[in-house]
Amino acid sequence: MQQEIIDWFETGGRDLPWRQPGFTPWGSLVSEFMLQQTPVARVIPKLDEFLTRWPTPAALAASPSGDAVRAWANLGYPRRALWLHACAVTITEKFNGQVPSNVDDLLSLPGVGPYTARAIAVFAFGGHEPVVDTNIRRVIARHNQGNADQGPPSTKRDLEAMAALLPTPDLSPAFNAGIMELGALICTARNPQCEICPIARTCAWKNAGYPEHVGPKKTVQKKYEGSDRQARGAVMKILREAHRTVSTSELNDCWPDKAQLGRAISGLLKDGLIELVADDSYQLPA
Template sequence: MPPLATAVNDWFRSTARDLPWRRPEFTAWGTLVSEFMLQQTPVNRVIPHLEAWLERWPTPADLAAVPPGEAVRAWATLGYPRRALWLHQAAQQITERHGGIVPADVADLIALSGIGDYTSRAVAVFAYGERHPVVDTNTRRVIARAVHGRADAAPPAKRDLADMEALLPTDDAEARVFNAGMMELGALVCVARTPRCDACPIADLCAWRAAGYPEYDGPRTPVQKKFAGSDRQVRGLIMRELRAAHGAVTDAEIATLWTDEVQLARALTGLLADGLAVSTASGYVLP
């Protein structure tokens, strides 16, 4: 293997965190659920929700058999609840198209609801041992620094997969370890603001370090707006009310959740359009 892959794999094998989805007995369905939950949500928040979810719905067919509102309710405070609807839809598709077995083929995976380039390859690699490049934000940052000598990665693009493919070991098992190791390295050592170069297993191979840590001057990914006071916060308040209710939530009850009537109406309209809330004769309920 190339020196960079050897160093990353040796480091990962000796220091990898013990996470549920890395254990040998973990199922492909569990891997898929974990990847949905890990999108924009920290690991420590995901683990308890993941364990409860898989205890309740250990197979795609188990989830597909319940109304989508149950998935939304169980999603609780993970944020971006549309992921729960997409996961429920994916469970139905897996049950109907693939006999209840999560497919291993990237093309089949990417055809499921809510799954893109990253999740399809992550499931194929980590659940089935297939050889594909898996690229997340952490991986992109490590490649930008170690290979291209830049302080940060440019906004996501198709070339990211080609960059990772060029580094990927040819052996399937080593490629799987390398994919996980690069993500771990970016999450724990080569972090965005204060990289721990003294603890980095590829410090001697890093082009950014060799160049004297130049500042990044390229295009940047747009910064997400603050949560406080945003439509996301108002949507979250409405969703919390819907999840907690035993019946329909009335307009009068929703009106108490936020003082800005225009913003409140916009948030509710968005939830209805996204299928996260349903209007009934007596008020609003989960789908």
């Protein structure tokens, strides 16, 4: 299974910026933050803009956090921009401006969880660690466990399942990337392409006749249209584009449901994504 995935990845993997020789560990960290819950096609142009403006952690740390939030634009979940800025400050102050290479140090960075820490350790530094995302969990659930769906995540269980599959240290980065790519392109959630899958011959789910999933299913995200998240996005759009303080009356025009707008503003203030300034106006964090 491992070698079949690695061989397929050499020719079937996408040509992505973070897979290019010489791509920096800082670039890998930025890309991992951006790729959380955002499609690759939307990330690539913003990643290039971000790294051109802030090519090092020290460069971002020297800018106001609000600049990072503004540059985040429409990537969504803008708290990631605040966490990334906080990461840059911590790396600059605690790690001499160099992204750390081991998992424990990476986990000490703001906003970095088990997946992101291991992804950077493996993909930026060639570490021998199990990387687990939704795509990898799906491939393991189908190929090794015969389940149609990966079910709710469990960090301990999922890491153990992936660790058990890791090949030798020299091959584990390619295997981590390859199995992730296989889940993203071939072993997809809705339309798996078993006819061209490199490991279909040994897939327990396929060989069992594609049984329906039994057990708890992963949580389905609520729709965006009309949600509090969309209201938050409308407020953030006004503030990103204004390059000045924005009055409450201006914000009142950006969303029809005033109760929902109030919740959005309160939540953004609590998260540190906006600040209340004089004369009942708001701005991005300074």
